[in-house]
Amino acid sequence: xxxADEFEVFVRVVEEGSFTAAAHALSMPKxxxxxxxxxLEERLGVRLLNRTTRSLSTTEAGAGFYLRCVRIVADIxxxxxxxxxxxxxxxxxxxxxxxxxxxxxxxxxxxxxxTSWPQVQLAATxxxxxxxxxxxxxxxxxxxxxxxxxxxxxxxxxxxxxxxxPAPASPASLxxxxxxxxxxxxxxxxxxxxxxxxxVSGPLAAPDSTMLRAAALAxxxxxxxPRVVVAEALAGGALVALLGAHTRAAAPLLVATNRPSAAAGxxxxxxxARL
Numbered sequence: 001x002x003x004a005d006e007f008e009v010f011v012r013v014v015e016e017g018s019f020t021a022a023a024h025a026l027s028m029p030k031x032x033x034x035x036x037x038x039x040l041e042e043r044l045g046v047r048l049l050n051r052t053t054r055s056l057s058t059t060e061a062g063a064g065f066y067l068r069c070v071r072i073v074a075d076i077x078x079x080x081x082x083x084x085x086x087x088x089x090x091x092x093x094x095x096x097x098x099x100x101x102x103x104x105x106x107x108x109x110x111x112x113x114x115t116s117w118p119q120v121q122l123a124a125t126x127x128x129x130x131x132x133x134x135x136x137x138x139x140x141x142x143x144x145x146x147x148x149x150x151x152x153x154x155x156x157x158x159x160x161x162x163x164x165x166p167a168p169a170s171p172a173s174l175x176x177x178x179x180x181x182x183x184x185x186x187x188x189x190x191x192x193x194x195x196x197x198x199x200v201s202g203p204l205a206a207p208d209s210t211m212l213r214a215a216a217l218a219x220x221x222x223x224x225x226p227r228v229v230v231a232e233a234l235a236g237g238a239l240v241a242l243l244g245a246h247t248r249a250a251a252p253l254l255v256a257t258n259r260p261s262a263a264a265g266x267x268x269x270x271x272x273a274r275l
Contacts, residue, residue: 004072047059048061092119098134132256157242185205188200202222228274
């Protein structure tokens with residue numbers, strides 16, 4: 001067994017919590033797992049695991065070594081996946097988790113993706129264990145993580161609304177405006193860049209960004225939406241960006257790949273290209 005294989009066995013033992021469970025997960029005899037761990041500890045000259053008949057835990061040295069091994073094993077899997085993507089066509093099941101606020105934009109991306117790769121079966125989900133996850137905080141153990149710049153949020157309102165209500169001069173003045181909220185309650189808190197938390201309320205709460213964008217265009221209030229959702233309206237002047245100095249540093253979502261594949265790579269490439 002190679003060094004990389006030993007690392008993978010060690011990682012699996014720690015994550016599964018026992019030699020028996022690791023052996024089952026790797027389809028290997030338990031005796032082989034024991035030999036690989038013993039060989040690894042002997043070669044390194046340090047005890048990595050505390051083992052009794054009832055429990056298994058990492059030593060202090062083992063805990064630090066585990067974190068390094070996780071990264072190494074993930075890098076190897078990523079490299080192998082990248083190589084296979086160069087030769088394999090996207091196909092098979094693929095799942096993606098994303099915030100509801102991106103639904104209108106993702107719908108168009110999904111249609112184009114499936115037109116290009118009809119052998120893929122794409123499923124949208126809310127699970128952080130999806131093959132691809134779009135979120136502010138990527139799941140632990142993701143094989144790769146990249147930023148999606150166009151998903152950063154922007155405060156915006158229509159010229160008609162701003163004609164009735166002067167544009168807010170600071171984040172604090174948002175409390176005096178009609179704000180359009182994502183969710184089921186028309187009262188909430190917006191977390192602006194820099195840790196600024198603003199309590200806001202308004203005439204409408206909606207479950208997705210399509211309704212909020214329509215309400216903003218109709219002059220009902222101020223919306224806090226991903227730039228990609230309102231990019232066309234901003235470019236055409238139908239919506240106006242607000243408080244640019246305070247929101248320019250808005251963090252974009254991150255795209256995390258939990259299980260690399262040709263299909264996952266193709267979808268991530270399309271998401272980034274569309275931004």
